[in-house]
Amino acid sequence: MRFESKSKFFIFTFFIIIGFTACEDKGVFFRHAHSASSGSKAITTYSILGVDGKINEAAKTILVVLPNGTNVKGLIATFVFQGASVKVGTVTQISGTTENNFANPLVYTVTSANSSTVNYTVTVIVTSYLYVANTSSNTVTYFNARTGAYINGTLANSSFNTGSGPVGVAINSLANLLYVTNFASNTVTYFNARTGAYINGTLANSSFNTGSGPVEVAVNSPANILYVINASSNTVTYFNARTGAYINGTLANSSFTTGTDPQGVAVNSPANILYVVNSASKTLTYFNATTGAYFNGTLANSSFTTGANPCGVAVNSSANINILYVVNSEAGTVTYFNAARGFYYYGTLVNSSFASGSIPVGVAINSSANILYVINANSNTVIYFNATTGAYLNGTAENSSFTTGTLPGGVATYSSANILYVINYKSNTVTYFNAKTGAYLYGTLANSSFATGKSPSGVACAGQ
16 A cells, blocks of 8 residues: 655554555645454544534544534545545545535445444534624624524623614625614624624724614625615615625615615515515515616505505515515514515405414514414514415414513524524513424523523524
8 A cells, every 4th residue: 555645654564554644635634544453443533624523432423513604515524534444325435535515414334344334424513603683782692593602602702892773683694794784873884794803893994874774684695785774764775795885886876765664674686676664654665686776667666565564574585485474563464475576475465464463573484394483572472374375383373372582573593403583672582492393492481592682673593
């Protein structure tokens, strides 16, 4: 056998042959160790992108936790093993060379010299962050989206200063950016989504002027556009999502007239449509998501009647679904629209609207599970709907409603981890639910709720 290094050498002993190999591949130095013992078969060390895996030898499992935003496709593992070979399926694995897709757990089969085998199941988890904007604290807090732990150990160390009166929050995993709208400052601030650092060094340099009273924010990562709705200006402003520059050079030229008192925004990137709900106008407006043009030429023709006091919107752009959801707080309903045309999904406003709890204020969609979530501020509940039919998940509103903290004000979901998040404005907490069953993640409301800053008002998840 020949092994190469920066210098070539051979070491022979009667019992053991050990080869050391060094090469450069994505910044990884790797080593193989083969035992001459005919029955030896084990993976003794394992890492990906320099992150060591946790090997449970008894269970024959390996867990690797990678940073937020990591693409799990095409990753290369570095490992040391005992035995003759390692395979995933029929593919021989070469440490530091073989690429794999870790979207699902992979089984590594180690074969010994005497042809006996052992299987190790390798699971890769991407660290995911949950972000909560705290209006009265003027901060945004970073949580571990799976566990509820603060990313830097404590609430204080994991909270970063925003402008005055932060309300809306959105995440751009592609660019590793977090956006927070500051209602009283009339600005939007750009943060590093992993560290909490300001993208331009200071709060002032990383904050960009919006219209008056910015409330909610959405991002179109493929188009590199950020959208901020301004409740007092009755406008939506388009920004460069990476730099904060106005897409048309000035605030005025990059802001487009909405209905009166816009309160919710969502973007449908595949269809190139931006949606804004206008509370006082009782309408939903469709914009071109790239240019800001009205979808049907004029504001009037591009606006569709909702229930009373619409204040939240979400879109399900999955193939063959194409539904837009609007919660109407005064009407106590959620309305299903055709996301492409603005038509009522079931023909009329009445037939397309479904009763929620008292004062619904937020909505989120779990496309993979086909579940819609609506939070009800006065009922202190979150209700689970079938996202296609509007039916209650468990047959009745009562059976499909789950208790939140006091005055829930925002909702987000992490579908692949099966977690739903609800922020509770008066309780100063965020609660983690099972996204399919409504069960508390840790058994009880108290155990599943984690302290935020004061008056949490916006929530977003960077989960994949």
